Amino acid sequence: MATIDSKIPEGALAEKWTNYKAHQKLVNPANKRRLDIIVVGTGLAGASAAASLGALGFKVLNFCIQDSPRRAHSIAAQGGINAAKNYQNYGDSVSRLFYDTIKGGDYRAREANVYRLAEVSNAIIDQCVAQGVPFAREYGGLLDNRSFGGAQVSRTFYARGQTGQQLLLGAYSALSREVQRGNVKLYTRHEMLDVVLVKDSEGVERARGILARNLVTGKIERFAAHAVVIGTGGYGNTYFLSTNAMGCNGSAAMQCYRKGAYFANPCFAQIHPTCIPVHGDKQSKLTLMSESLRNDGRIWVPKKIEDAKALQAGTKKPTDIPDEDRDFYLERRYPAFGNLVPRDVASRAAKERCDAGFGVNNTGLAVFLDFKYAIERLGEDVVRARYGNLFDMYEEITDENPYKTPMMIFPAIHYTMGGIWVDYELMTSIKGLFAIGEANFSDHGANRLGASALMQGLADGYFVLPYTIQNYLSDQIQVPRFSTDLPEFEAAEKALKARINKLMSIKGNRSVDSIHKELGHVMWDFVGMGRTKESLTTAIAKLKEVRKTFYSDLRIPGSADDLNVELEKALRLEDFIGIGELMAYDALNREESCGGHFREEHQTPEGEALRHDDKFSYVACWKYTGEGNEPELIKEDLNYQFTKVQTRNYKN
């Protein structure tokens, strides 16, 4: 059986990263110019990594599927980015940010990685300010903060409701500068479709390049490099409906997985509590309302079942329900954190109320997020200044004015904590293949706290990978640039073309989207917010049917050697089906509840998640064993040496 080496440095928690940097190998400036690095993805992680590696002097090839690096879905992050600056004098520190993140992740993340994340968080804010990111400021000219879930300090830096946009544009600016300086070459509208491994003189397989499809011409192109970095985000779109952008996909991760990289904790998906509810079967995506709204909005459903029924039937309006008949269930159940409990807790509490029949909206699948109290306390102008753009967005979509009537929200798939397994150096189980940002599994355990995705993406790209990749590349300086005529490239291209031809020649009756929707329903109904052994077994059987439908009844119009959006979607869907299966296997194996993974058989009498640390305090790493086969499980034990592992408590 394969063993796992996470390469965590020796020493006290607070000294590990310092020790690592002090002893790691570096590449001298003259040699950097001779080394090529492929970075796939231009989101916060990909763009910051490509820009930083370029600035160091490496030759970087940077890929994205959109028409510009600036479109990557990091751009849509609304709320903010955490850092342990303690500018507000609330008693924040690196160790407190570390602790909140470990606890928020329900003790399923690596201590050393999370501590490093907290350590570099402050440098990210400095970096972004230097790039000209217009963070919100106070009248004294210093940076402002807001609060996010799972923390009792205010440590979130923000730029209105568009923090992700501003941070991404900062990274994109830095990237643009490196393109101008000739250190980065951009390949837009290019989709990675395979990672190419080449054996070195000692017979060790190393990632040496990728195949990418030029999305405008349809041509398969080959690219070689000394190392490959995957920063392609998460796989939330497995569920069809999610808050992800339409193009978000898990395909790069699946290509790595099929080549031997472990896929870690696939079942840890985050369901965000504040999204606009589903409105019909033609819907293409779900819209997130920022977690920052929970700073001032109060979440409630009716106390009386007859009020809930009347609201569902439309015979009563939310404003007809008096305060004493409103159940502010988060404040009731979690007095210490109230409306600012972590996302997994808030989502589950909403599901619990809706399952009990107290949900609102005509579907009964929504809860209220009410700003009446904030408007009474602060005035409408202050509320508008804080959340105006979010309120406008809500009104445009729902045709309802949230200043007058409470918003309706419901949980939706938002982020995936699971991803490609990486060691402390962010290298996967394949040498020379790295994964950063949401694409890896490393820092968020079973649940990610709000405003921590931006932190992790930029930490990996600006401050972790540019160091750790040198430790790998330092003994590659003698390796000359590769030719893409190597037999490994030839073989990979042949296999890829066969895969594409197979899909093109099915010529069935079903569009890609119609099958994707079917997959989404299976995932949401059986691998969703509440999972059981039975539901997961059903899911695995149903996913086999979806796979069968896909291979027998798919229809892709047009040609493969041309711009073909349906072919792009079909290739991604094929990978989503594989990810869905992985998620179901992983969820079935993990017979405990933790973070975003809730097994209904494992809960406390109060309905809280019940972990089984004696059996499941490990990272589940899945190894590919062939298409459609059950993957092999390899465990990386989590040894908590510095934190006392306890039941998460947001009550007192």
Added chain:
Amino acid sequence: MDKNISFTLKVWRQRGPKEKGHFQTIPVKDMPGDTSFLEMLDIVNEELINKGEEPIVFDHDCREGICGMCSLYINGHPHGPATGATTCQIYIRRFNDGDVVTVEPWRSAGFPVIRDLMVDRGAYDKIMQAGGYVSVNTGGIPDANAIPIPKPIADEAMDAAACIGCGACAAACKNGSAMLFVSAKVSQLALLPQGKVEAARRAKAMLAKMDELGFGNCTNTRACEAECPKCISISNIARLNREFIAAKLAD
């Protein structure tokens, strides 16, 4: 509940940049009012695929108005009838029964058509590469609070920084000018102390690149400001001109 709406879609089809395009007329029946404009195109595409035809190609991604990918000219307006919204934020309830809804790609010399409604906006990346940044490397940066920035200045910089780079400004402009886009980035960075250091160089480099790529100049028609989905003000163009003139005088 929103009512259903039936209308006629006239949509631009064009195989490639050099090929001749044409309008295809597609009747759309009983579309629910709470369907987004792009979801309507998804539904139309699903029907085309089911009939064995190739779907309409259009750019889109986040579908929440921030990525800047969607780029449709609807009834003669970039991003359609709403103000302060992108194409993906338009809902069918804005249209009436019996309407003819015309959908075209961005029409601008700087943005050649790739296929149907998809255009090449690579020129905006090139303008950014010419100078749309602060020249700092990663690391070795002073503390973020080392330089206080007055809140009104930071807010004004944020107003300019809200640009999503969609290209509606150039598509709306009769001169095909990208001045609003350029000025938004120049303003954001010129307002902040971190970006002021190389403000003159930036203004000159970005404008020179814009000219080189075949975008027109600004004659103050204000069409860009009216159509900008993020309501970027043309006062940014005035600031860009000031920066540019100051830079030229200093040469």
